[in-house]
Amino acid sequence: xxxxxxxxxxxxxxxxxxYQPYLEAEWGFKNSWYPALFSxxxxxxxxxxxxxxxxxxxxxxxxxxxxxxxxxxxxxxxRMSLRPTCLTDDTITCWYHGFTYNLSDGIxxxxxxxxxxxxxxKVRLRTYPVAERAGIIFLFVGDEExxxxxxxxxxxxxxxxxxxxxxxxxxxxxxYVRGIHRLGNSNWRLAVENGFDxxxxxxxxxxxxxxxxxxxxxxxxRPIAEDAIKIIDEPNGPxxxxxMYNTRSYKFFGENREIGMKARGKHPYYARTSVFLPGLLLxxxxxxxxxxxxxxxxxxxxxxxxxxxxxVGRCASVEDRREADYQYEHFFEPLALKDFxxxxxxxxxxxxxxxxxxxxxxxxxxxxxxxxxxxxxLAARFNRGIQESPYRLAAR
Amino acid sequence: xxxxxxxxARPGARNVTLRFEDGDERRIRVxxxxxxxxxxxxxxxxxxxxxxxxxxxxxxxxxVFGDIVMAAERATSLxxxxxxxxxxxxCSAYARADSEVRLHYPAALIDGAEQxxxxxxxxxxxxxxxxxxKLTLELPEDSEFSFHSGQYVRIKVPGAAEWRSYSMASTAxxxxxxxxxxxxxxxxxxxxxLRGSCRLGDEIMIEGPMGAFILHSSRAPQIFIAxxxxxxxxxxxxxxxxxxxxxxxxxxxxxxxxxxxxxFYRDELELRQWWMPELRVILxxxxxxxxxxxxxxxTPVAALEQERITDPQTVAYLCxxxxxxxxxxxxxxxxxxxxxxxYAEQFVASAIEKPDESA
Numbered sequence: 001x002x003x004x005x006x007x008x009x010x011x012x013x014x015x016x017x018x019y020q021p022y023l024e025a026e027w028g029f030k031n032s033w034y035p036a037l038f039s040x041x042x043x044x045x046x047x048x049x050x051x052x053x054x055x056x057x058x059x060x061x062x063x064x065x066x067x068x069x070x071x072x073x074x075x076x077x078x079r080m081s082l083r084p085t086c087l088t089d090d091t092i093t094c095w096y097h098g099f100t101y102n103l104s105d106g107i108x109x110x111x112x113x114x115x116x117x118x119x120x121x122k123v124r125l126r127t128y129p130v131a132e133r134a135g136i137i138f139l140f141v142g143d144e145e146x147x148x149x150x151x152x153x154x155x156x157x158x159x160x161x162x163x164x165x166x167x168x169x170x171x172x173x174x175x176y177v178r179g180i181h182r183l184g185n186s187n188w189r190l191a192v193e194n195g196f197d198x199x200x201x202x203x204x205x206x207x208x209x210x211x212x213x214x215x216x217x218x219x220x221x222r223p224i225a226e227d228a229i230k231i232i233d234e235p236n237g238p239x240x241x242x243x244m245y246n247t248r249s250y251k252f253f254g255e256n257r258e259i260g261m262k263a264r265g266k267h268p269y270y271a272r273t274s275v276f277l278p279g280l281l282l283x284x285x286x287x288x289x290x291x292x293x294x295x296x297x298x299x300x301x302x303x304x305x306x307x308x309x310x311x312v313g314r315c316a317s318v319e320d321r322r323e324a325d326y327q328y329e330h331f332f333e334p335l336a337l338k339d340f341x342x343x344x345x346x347x348x349x350x351x352x353x354x355x356x357x358x359x360x361x362x363x364x365x366x367x368x369x370x371x372x373x374x375x376x377x378l379a380a381r382f383n384r385g386i387q388e389s390p391y392r393l394a395a396r
Numbered sequence: 397x398x399x400x401x402x403x404x405a406r407p408g409a410r411n412v413t414l415r416f417e418d419g420d421e422r423r424i425r426v427x428x429x430x431x432x433x434x435x436x437x438x439x440x441x442x443x444x445x446x447x448x449x450x451x452x453x454x455x456x457x458x459x460v461f462g463d464i465v466m467a468a469e470r471a472t473s474l475x476x477x478x479x480x481x482x483x484x485x486x487c488s489a490y491a492r493a494d495s496e497v498r499l500h501y502p503a504a505l506i507d508g509a510e511q512x513x514x515x516x517x518x519x520x521x522x523x524x525x526x527x528x529x530k531l532t533l534e535l536p537e538d539s540e541f542s543f544h545s546g547q548y549v550r551i552k553v554p555g556a557a558e559w560r561s562y563s564m565a566s567t568a569x570x571x572x573x574x575x576x577x578x579x580x581x582x583x584x585x586x587x588x589x590l591r592g593s594c595r596l597g598d599e600i601m602i603e604g605p606m607g608a609f610i611l612h613s614s615r616a617p618q619i620f621i622a623x624x625x626x627x628x629x630x631x632x633x634x635x636x637x638x639x640x641x642x643x644x645x646x647x648x649x650x651x652x653x654x655x656x657x658x659x660f661y662r663d664e665l666e667l668r669q670w671w672m673p674e675l676r677v678i679l680x681x682x683x684x685x686x687x688x689x690x691x692x693x694x695t696p697v698a699a700l701e702q703e704r705i706t707d708p709q710t711v712a713y714l715c716x717x718x719x720x721x722x723x724x725x726x727x728x729x730x731x732x733x734x735x736x737x738x739y740a741e742q743f744v745a746s747a748i749e750k751p752d753e754s755a
Contacts, residue, residue: 021638021671031643143641381670386639 016361019376023360024386028053028188028299030142031384032278033155035181035296035308039135042066047092049081052141052306053299053387057128059137060103062089067103068128068139074108075099087112101125134170134177136310142385150236150384157274157282157294158238167284167292168314176324179310180337184297186348188279188305190355191297193375194348195281196243196273198222198250199368203343205263209287209335216265218252222368225249229374232276239382240276243371275375277382287336288327290314302389303356307345309337410491414441415460417612420503426491432464433486442506443486443499444608446550446561450474450488453742454607457486462495473742475722481735500739501608505544511604514539518598519573521590524660525653527580528625529590530565533600535572542568545611545636546629546713546741549604551576553589559603560586563715563741565628567635574602577625581745609715609741611636616709619733620649621696621724623716626743627651627661630715634668634675647675648703652696655683659691697723705731714740 016023036050036059047060049071058071058081071081073094083095091109093100098112106125111117129140129149140149153171160166168175184191194200198221204210205217223229228249230242244250252270255262271286281295296308311332315321351359365372408428414436415421426435433455436443445455450472459482466472466479470488484497520532535541543549548563566575580587611633618637622630630649637644653659658681665677680692680699692699697720710733714724721740728738 018667018670145642147642377670381673384643385641388639 015373019373019380021380021383021386022189022376025189025379025383026187026302027387027389029278029379029383029385030387031140031146031149032142033131033138033140033149033152034278034298035136036068036139037137038179038181039132039137042137045086047081047084047086049079050139050306051300052139054301054390055128055141057139057141058092059130059139060084060086060092062086062103066130066132066137067092068130069101069103069106070125070127072125073097073099074123074125099123103127134175134312136177142387146384154234154237155276155278155280156238157240157276157280158232158234160284163284165290167290168312170294170310170312172314174314174316176313176315176321176328177310178324178328179294179308180333181296181306181308182345183300184305184307184345184348185303186305186352187303187355188297188299190348190351191305191307191344192275192279192281193372194344195295195297196275196371196375197368198243198245198371199366200344200347201263203347204340207335207343208339210265210340212335213269213288214266215269216254216263216267217269218254219256219261219263220368221245221250221252221270223249223370224251229371231374231378232274233382238276239378240274241371241374241378242272242274244272245270246272277379278384279379287311287332287340291332293336299387303352307341309341311337410462411494412462412464412491413496414443414457415496415498416503417498417500418502418504422503428490430490431467431487432484432489432491432497436486444501444506444606445487446606448487450485451744452561453485453740455486456483456608457497457499458482458736459484460496460498462491463493464489464491464495464497473718473744475718475725477722477725498736499608500612501610505608505610511606512541513601513603514541515599516574516602518594518596518600520596521594524577525658527658528660529578529580529587531576531578531590531594533574533576533602535574535602537572539572541571541605543605544568545632546609547605547607548609548629548741549574549602549606551586552601552603553586554593554598554600556585556589558585560584561606562586563607563609563629563632564605565631567632567639569635569639575628577628579625579743579745584745607741609713609739611640611713612711612739614709614711614737615643615645616711616737617646617648617705617707619700619703619705619710619712619728620647620651621700621712621714621716621720622649622651623696623720624653624658624743626714626716626720626741628715629741630713631661631664631668633713634672638668638672644672644674647672648678649675650678650680650696650699652680652682652694652699654681656681656686656689656691657683695720695723697727700727700731703731705733708732708734709737711737712739714738716743718742718744 034052042061049058056071057068060067078096080094085093085095087093091100100110102109106127108123126144131138131152159169201217201220232240272284274282279297283293286293291313294310298306315324410426412426422441424435424439446452450470453473464484467488472488474485516533516535519534522530545567548561550559550561552559562576564574565577620630669675678699680694684693712728714721
């Protein structure tokens with residue numbers, strides 16, 4: 001090893017230390033709002049189980065309202081959502097031995113076959129704050145003592161104001177919100193870092209939507225000025241960063257002569273991409289101008305994430321919605337959310353076993369990876385706590 | 397149990413209620429000529445203590461009502477200001493009436509607490525400044541040694557007969573590794589060992605954990621004042637807060653060293669500031685020669701001159717030499733911090749050890 005190598009190794013170690021909390025966040029950041037289900041996925045009286053950052057949570061809608069409670073019966077640890085049993089409007093009952101809990105505060109209300117049991121009123125399952133907004137059920141996942149939870153706006157993208165034709169915010173009135181979510185077989189951080197990666201256009205240059213719209217995304221982009229990455233740090237609001245692809249601060253490479261490769265497409269198309277805590281993406285003017293794609297990479301456990309792809313557009317009238325439905329079903333979902341983003345999901349999964357086996361200290365980052373490092377540093381600073389591994393918690 | 401009944405009838409014995417931070421209480425009988433701490437230990441209440449001679453201040457408690465007096469025959473480290481506030485060192489105090497004292501730690505701290513002696517191995521030795529060593533010890537994997545951030549252990553280095561006390565600069569999360577900051581003193585047993593024969597893998601005996609200088613569950617703003625290696629338990633506390641459940645409180649750390657040359661851990665504090673936007677840090681040194689120094693030329697207490705508190709529940713943690721603690725306590729009370737919200741740990745060099753001026 002020569003002297004230069006030693007220096008760069010030391011410099012890298014110092015840099016990595018700055019984002020050490022991010023490296024520790026295998027199970028995600030806690031004390032954050034995460035999407036759990038689309039509203040339409042939880043009908044009246046239905047019970048469904050989700051896992052977010054290792055927290056197993058049962059959701060039930062009763063009289064329209066959604067409740068979230070720990071999905072493990074205090075008695076023998078049964079996952080209650082596996083065989084939903086609800087005997088009243090305000091309780092959930094474990095299907096195995098009949099432990100019945102209040103939905104509102106989680107207190108053990110009765111035991112079906114032991115109505116005078118001394119445990120009644122004493123035992124409690126923790127509950128989770130719920131916010132149902134824009135057709136999505138969000139949960140505040142983390143420490144029970146984190147009260148009150150911050151407003152959900154703090155864990156959503158900023159409202160865009162610096163654009164002639166700003167895309168809608170998901171909480172705006174008269175918006176159309178529709179999308180899909182599915183399991184990704186990789187750690188959530190690999191997913192976030194893929195979302196805004198300026199160097200990853202190679203996997204997209206020949207996708208159906210690019211060919212069909214005759215767009216030129218380039219082969220990759222590299223920040224060349226200080227303002228290429230804009231830090232977002234709103235007091236009590238969103239924290240994150242914007243990749244200013246729409247400015248000259250990013251240099252796009254459309255051609256590589258060494259290997260004779262050239263990006264196709266007549267129309268250069270640079271969609272600004274932003275990433276926010278706890279790990280969500282905003283792509284403006286995507287998949288078509290005036291629309292926005294939101295993505296969440298919700299940590300499930302340390303090796304999986306729930307990949308949420310949601311499109312947000314303005315729709316004032318019934319006709320607008322009908323047209324949006326048609327566009328969504330015949331264009332946006334198959335070409336953008338599926339064909340295009342399938343490549344992203346594939347790429348994240350291709351890295352998983354490397355990162356699982358110490359890759360965080362073995363990667364070799366290059367000139368277009370500035371954005372990745374800036375994100376890691378910001379994430380290390382602005383998270384509201386690192387979710388501890390449930391295995392480690394159990395060992396205490 | 398029987399001890400209580402046996403002594404109940406004897407003249408001059410007093411009832412003393414020990415009230416813990418978590419509301420738990422224990423009652424003990426204290427004989428006329430008996431120190432309160434001795435009575436507690438005799439009756440199976442292992443109050444936090446160490447020196448049993450009035451010097452270490454570990455056993456400090458707050459008199460709530462009654463009459464508990466410091467032993468006139470003993471010189472102790474209790475400050476005049478502390479005595480006036482009703483603080484008492486239980487190892488050197490008599491009960492003159494039925495009384496109640498408040499301990500500044502939860503009963504849980506003593507319930508499961510078991511002081512042990514363990515043989516640890518030197519895992520690393522670093523020099524953050526010419527006068528400060530960072531010693532990292534590794535405990536045996538199966539030792540299951542646990543402690544609260546802010547506590548200390550006693551250490552006996554190879555070849556030494558005496559024990560020395562050092563606060564952990566790391567948290568229990570990092571176990572089985574423990575880090576310590578050692579102020580280098582000429583003639584100091586640990587200092588001479590670290591500068592001389594210390595080798596990786598050396599076996600060092602530790603005993604602990606000790607002390608009740610621990611974090612209290614409060615969401616109010618927190619002020620930390622540290623002088624020199626008094627930073628060690630404060631650093632552990634900051635790291636503890638970083639991982640503690642719930643939102644983090646606003647924090648202010650004032651850290652000072654004797655001179656700019658001896659200043660250390662600027663980088664470590666910068667990191668914590670980056671990781672916790674809630675943390676503000678003021679760095680100072682008594683002696684600053686460089687005109688463009690980023691250090692304030694002041695003591696860590698004087699550096700707080702411009703500071704005001706906005707929340708009467710503000711909590712303060714102090715660690716450093718006794719004069720610094722005394723000055724800090726006065727300054728904090730002037731600022732409006734309630735005396736019962738000020739927690740302190742004194743760092744005292746052993747009598748024969750002197751700061752190393754040659755370094």
